[in-house]
Amino acid sequence: MLTGGEPMLFPDRLHDVIRWVRKTCRATIYVYSAKVDNVDLAVSVMAASDGMCVTLHHQSDVIPFIQFAEACSGLLRSKRVNVFSGILLPSVPDGWVCKDNIKWIPNCPLPLGELLARMPHEKVEGRMSGANESQGID
Numbered sequence: 561m562l563t564g565g566e567p568m569l570f571p572d573r574l575h576d577v578i579r580w581v582r583k584t585c586r587a588t589i590y591v592y593s594a595k596v597d598n599v600d601l602a603v604s605v606m607a608a609s610d611g612m613c614v615t616l617h618h619q620s621d622v623i624p625f626i627q628f629a630e631a632c633s634g635l636l637r638s639k640r641v642n643v644f645s646g647i648l649l650p651s652v653p654d655g656w657v658c659k660d661n662i663k664w665i666p667n668c669p670l671p672l673g674e675l676l677a678r679m680p681h682e683k684v685e686g687r688m689s690g691a692n693e694s695q696g697i698d
Contacts, residue, residue, distance in 0.1 A: 561590045562609075568595035571605065578608045590638060594621065596628040603632045611638025615662070616647050629653035 567574045574591070581587055589609040596602040596614055606612050614625055625641065632639075633655065643649050643660040652658040670676055 561592060563592035564594075566593065566595050567591060568593045568598075568602065568605065571598075571601045574605060575608060578605075597624040599624070599628050599631050602628045603635075606632045606635055606637055606639075609637070611640070613638075613640040613642060615642040615644070616649065617644050619647055622647065622649055625649075626653065629656060 562574065562577060568591075578589055578591075581589055590611050590613060591605055591609050592613045592615070593602070593605075594615045594617055602612075614628070616622060616625055629639070629641075630653070633653070639653075639656040641649070641652070641656050641658050642662045643658060645661045645663055649658070649660070
């Protein structure tokens with residue numbers, strides 16, 4: 561799972577990370593984001609990953625999400641949308657699983673058996689910092 565802060569603030573880096581993960585292991589890649597207002601970039605991330613979970617925090621997030629959902633309707637990926645309490649999503653787009661009435665959980669603990677790891681922040685000469693030389697990014 562790739563999550564934030566907000567991974568879609570850095571789409572080039574997000575694509576680098578996805579490529580790096582694809583080269584180094586067979587992990588399933590889900591991207592969690594609240595930012596799909598740049599539809600082309602969001603669709604490219606959906607296409608590169610195994611799926612996305614989009615969270616709608618504000619009513620203004622709904623129209624960009626609907627546009628994004630329509631644009632990636634032909635992609636066979638995991639598609640989930642979390643809708644915060646008080647946000648009206650007129651209908652759930654085909655192929656999307658919706659969890660509504662989400663409430664913010666302060667200091668939310670990790671589920672049992674889960675590990676939170678921070679990806680290296682710096683890119684050095686086309687490679688992820690901390691990655692083995694054999695695991696470089698194109």
